[in-house]
Amino acid sequence: MSEVVQPASLALAVSRPKTSPFDWRRAVPLLLAAPLLIYMLVFYALPVVAMLLRSVNDPTWTLSHYATLLDDVVFQKTFWITINTSVTVTLGCLILGYPVAMGLVRAKSMAPFILVVILLPFWTSVLVRSYAWMVLLGRHGLVNEALLALGMIDRPIRILNTPLATQIAMIHILLPYMILPIANALRQIDPSLIRAASGLGSTPFMTFRQVILPLSMSGVAAGTLLTFVLALGFYITPAMVGGPRDITLSMLIAQQVDQLNWAYAATLSAVLLATALAILAVARKLPGVGNAFRTSMR
Amino acid sequence: MSKKTIGRRTTLGLLGAGLVAAPFIRPSFGQAAWPEQTSVPDILKGSGEVRIATFGGTMQETQQKAYFEPFEKITGIKVRAFPGSDPTKIKAMVDTGNVEWDMAQLSRGSIMNLQKRGDYFEKIDYDIVDPGVEKQFRFEYGLEMLVWAQVLAYRTDAFKGAVPSGWADFWDTKKFPGDRALYGTNSGGFPEMEFALMAAGVPPDKIYPIDIDKALASYSKIKKDVFKWWDTGAVPIQLLTDREVTMTSVWNGRMAALQAAGVPAAVSWNQGLSKRDAWGIPKGAKNKVNAMKFVAYSTMAIPQARVCLGIPYGSVNAKSNEYIPAERLAVLPSAPDIAKQLVPYNYDWWIDNRETVIPKFNKWLLS
Numbered sequence: 001m002s003e004v005v006q007p008a009s010l011a012l013a014v015s016r017p018k019t020s021p022f023d024w025r026r027a028v029p030l031l032l033a034a035p036l037l038i039y040m041l042v043f044y045a046l047p048v049v050a051m052l053l054r055s056v057n058d059p060t061w062t063l064s065h066y067a068t069l070l071d072d073v074v075f076q077k078t079f080w081i082t083i084n085t086s087v088t089v090t091l092g093c094l095i096l097g098y099p100v101a102m103g104l105v106r107a108k109s110m111a112p113f114i115l116v117v118i119l120l121p122f123w124t125s126v127l128v129r130s131y132a133w134m135v136l137l138g139r140h141g142l143v144n145e146a147l148l149a150l151g152m153i154d155r156p157i158r159i160l161n162t163p164l165a166t167q168i169a170m171i172h173i174l175l176p177y178m179i180l181p182i183a184n185a186l187r188q189i190d191p192s193l194i195r196a197a198s199g200l201g202s203t204p205f206m207t208f209r210q211v212i213l214p215l216s217m218s219g220v221a222a223g224t225l226l227t228f229v230l231a232l233g234f235y236i237t238p239a240m241v242g243g244p245r246d247i248t249l250s251m252l253i254a255q256q257v258d259q260l261n262w263a264y265a266a267t268l269s270a271v272l273l274a275t276a277l278a279i280l281a282v283a284r285k286l287p288g289v290g291n292a293f294r295t296s297m298r
Numbered sequence: 299m300s301k302k303t304i305g306r307r308t309t310l311g312l313l314g315a316g317l318v319a320a321p322f323i324r325p326s327f328g329q330a331a332w333p334e335q336t337s338v339p340d341i342l343k344g345s346g347e348v349r350i351a352t353f354g355g356t357m358q359e360t361q362q363k364a365y366f367e368p369f370e371k372i373t374g375i376k377v378r379a380f381p382g383s384d385p386t387k388i389k390a391m392v393d394t395g396n397v398e399w400d401m402a403q404l405s406r407g408s409i410m411n412l413q414k415r416g417d418y419f420e421k422i423d424y425d426i427v428d429p430g431v432e433k434q435f436r437f438e439y440g441l442e443m444l445v446w447a448q449v450l451a452y453r454t455d456a457f458k459g460a461v462p463s464g465w466a467d468f469w470d471t472k473k474f475p476g477d478r479a480l481y482g483t484n485s486g487g488f489p490e491m492e493f494a495l496m497a498a499g500v501p502p503d504k505i506y507p508i509d510i511d512k513a514l515a516s517y518s519k520i521k522k523d524v525f526k527w528w529d530t531g532a533v534p535i536q537l538l539t540d541r542e543v544t545m546t547s548v549w550n551g552r553m554a555a556l557q558a559a560g561v562p563a564a565v566s567w568n569q570g571l572s573k574r575d576a577w578g579i580p581k582g583a584k585n586k587v588n589a590m591k592f593v594a595y596s597t598m599a600i601p602q603a604r605v606c607l608g609i610p611y612g613s614v615n616a617k618s619n620e621y622i623p624a625e626r627l628a629v630l631p632s633a634p635d636i637a638k639q640l641v642p643y644n645y646d647w648w649i650d651n652r653e654t655v656i657p658k659f660n661k662w663l664l665s
Contacts, residue, residue, distance in 0.1 A: 073661055073664070074657060074660040074661050074664060077664040078664070134540075138540050138542060139477075139540070139541060139542050140540060140541050158477075158525070160542065161525050161526050161542075239484060239529070244521075244524055244525065244526060244527050244663070245663060245664055247660075247663070247664065251484065252660075254484070254485075255483055255484055255485075255486075255656075255660075257386060258386060258484075258485055258486030259483075259486060259652070259653075259656055260385070260386065260389065260411065260412070260415065261653075
């Protein structure tokens with residue numbers, strides 16, 4: 001098929017006059033994407049730029065808002081809490097998600113069912129899920145009642161409104177973003193490699209360590225990045241189920257918007273955006289991770 | 299409150315709780331008993347519409363019946379209500395010249411805070427405002443239209459019959475064990491530094507100007523017991539219902555519904571803060587003349603009394619009390635017996651000091 005097409009397109013290219021001002025054929029993909037591009041430009045890019053500008057031109061052109069962050073204890077603590085929460089949640093997703101991804105890939109007839117279970121949280125609003133965690137983790141919630149009934153505790157323990165509650169709820173919300181890229185990478189592994197490994201006397205664990213794990217690293221990288229960057233921006237969940245001191249950067253931004261300190265809020269937003277972009281930029285340069293971007297696109 | 303007039307659901311709640319000692323509040327009175335405004339000065343009549351931003355919920359439902367519908371009927375001006383009033387939205391609307399609300403329910407604090415940063419509100423035309431509206435509720439860029447209270451609420455089943463009264467009791471976790479919740483700063487609010495000071499023994503009339511460091515030092519004593527710094531009125535109600543806390547601060551209007559649902563909880567008015575909501579007219583509002591008419595109408599004695607009958611909040615019009623049964627008056631934050639237990643919230647102090655308090659409070663909270 002391609003051999004037939006090639007000469008034709010070649011002929012077309014040759015026959016085209018060099019002075020042609022505009023190549024309509026090449027413009028087609030761009031034209032098809034144009035409505036979305038314009039939409040994103042007008043309703044996303046421009047407002048974001050306008051918002052970020054506030055961090056340097058309110059009330060006059062100045063970098064003072066950024067300078068004050070250097071000795072702003074509240075910002076630094078909040079930033080640390082945000083990073084710390086995101087790292088913990090990402091690790092939790094990885095530890096819980098990897099086995100699920102393996103199960104999903106190996107399951108034959110059960111696979112669609114497992115997929116639905118994984119995706120179910122996707123289709124529920126974050127707000128509803130956070131409320132559900134309040135019911136489960138509350139002082140008189142299901143978890144406490146169960147632990148009491150089993151005699152594992154004497155009186156209800158505080159889970160709701162602690163950092164642990166934030167981590168549990170965020171892991172629940174973000175798990176699909178970890179599982180799906182890993183499952184994708186696992187599915188790409190040629191089964192004959194695994195058969196070859198065991199044929200050469202490898203134990204299942206060695207096969208996992210030396211064949212499966214290295215070959216799935218692109219998926220792990222993609223899932224980790226996706227989960228971490230999404231976790232950086234969490235707002236509703238920590239606000240609803242988190243502890244009294246669980247103030248994330250997004251919560252501080254929301255508070256400052258409400259307090260009409262828009263320049264400060266814009267500065268914090270710029271820092272959050274820059275952090276996410278920096279992590280993506282650094283990660284792309286890491287060996288093997290660049291592939292992850294392509295893998296996750298498939 | 300005589301037993302005969304207690305609604306069926308309240309009665310069930312009382313039976314369920316096995317407690318009659320706490321003052322239970324009926325959330326609303328049957329509309330048939332509401333007074334009717336049968337005439338208004340011609341100057342309040344007009345045509346067209348007025349777009350009003352409210353805080354939504356049961357408050358807006360009450361406003362609908364109390365003065366939106368009667369206003370339409372009597373003045374010929376159509377009312378369109380929008381839940382979600384928010385000073386940040388008004389700032390954005392006026393900044394971009396796209397003012398979508400003709401008036402909004404706000405507070406004196408948020409109106410004056412915005413006005414400090416630019417010209418965001420129209421001046422109120424006091425020539426058409428009812429003389430019954432007391433002086434303390436009037437200010438240049440807004441008119442207060444609702445009196446409410448931020449008070450101590452507790453589970454009546456938590457302390458073996460002991461009744462907490464005032465913030466020293468709230469701070470005393472030995473005598474009154476259990477977790478606490480207090481108002482935080484997450485949705486544009488301000489910490490209840492007044493409560494912290496009273497807990498430390500500052501007399502109510504010596505609270506302002508607030509000694510911020512002293513308040514934070516007092517807060518430190520209860521910090522580990524504060525399970526949640528709440529941000530919206532529904533949160534403390536849910537925490538009391540789910541037995542997550544034994545004591546919290548609340549907005550008084552929310553408690554009526556909770557008690558009607560049978561939750562064994564009560565309010566202690568002593569040392570509560572008396573606060574007010576206000577109407578503000580955003581600068582450049584298209585129907586500002588109609589908005590001014592509505593401001594005047596809604597603060598007249600009868601429309602104000604109708605609100606008090608619909609939801610347990612107080613009136614700004616001294617003559618409203620004539621239209622409110624004594625039994626109802628006794629549970630409103632504007633009732634003389636209750637009002638004298640409350641501390642008037644000082645909006646002026648907060649307008650001047652909010653930018654100092656928030657960073658200090660944030661820093662304290664995170665330390």
